[in-house]
Amino acid sequence: MAIRNKIKDDANELFHEYNRVEIIKKYIYDNIKSNLHATIISRKFELSISSLQHLFKKYEGQSYRHYLEDTRMTKALELITKEGKRINETMYATGYHNRATFNAAFKKRFKHHPGHFRK
Numbered sequence: 001m002a003i004r005n006k007i008k009d010d011a012n013e014l015f016h017e018y019n020r021v022e023i024i025k026k027y028i029y030d031n032i033k034s035n036l037h038a039t040i041i042s043r044k045f046e047l048s049i050s051s052l053q054h055l056f057k058k059y060e061g062q063s064y065r066h067y068l069e070d071t072r073m074t075k076a077l078e079l080i081t082k083e084g085k086r087i088n089e090t091m092y093a094t095g096y097h098n099r100a101t102f103n104a105a106f107k108k109r110f111k112h113h114p115g116h117f118r119k
Contacts, residue, residue, distance in 0.1 A: 017059070020045065021056065021059045024045055
């Protein structure tokens with residue numbers, strides 16, 4: 001019986017962790033233009049920074065910072081290509097406040113500057 005309870009407890013823990021990551025990911029997506037630094041997110045969701053990092057590594061296969069940057073860049077590409085947004089508008093809408101930083105992150109991810117994808 002003890003083994004069965006341990007397995008059940010472990011399964012509940014995994015389910016709880018996974019749901020927590022999904023809630024954080026939704027928060028990130030819904031607030032993509034906000035300051036989403038790991039310190040702020042960890043406080044908001046009552047986690048230590050190392051726990052936040054651990055959860056993202058475990059469930060997303062990458063660090064929180066890389067997940068955030070990937071999410072912002074995916075949204076930026078969508079805004080530019082599908083919605084025809086201007087570069088500055090896209091930059092601010094995805095949480096960047098420096099054009100050079102935005103362009104460098106975009107080029108790193110997509111191998112081209114944002115202007116390459118404008119209609």
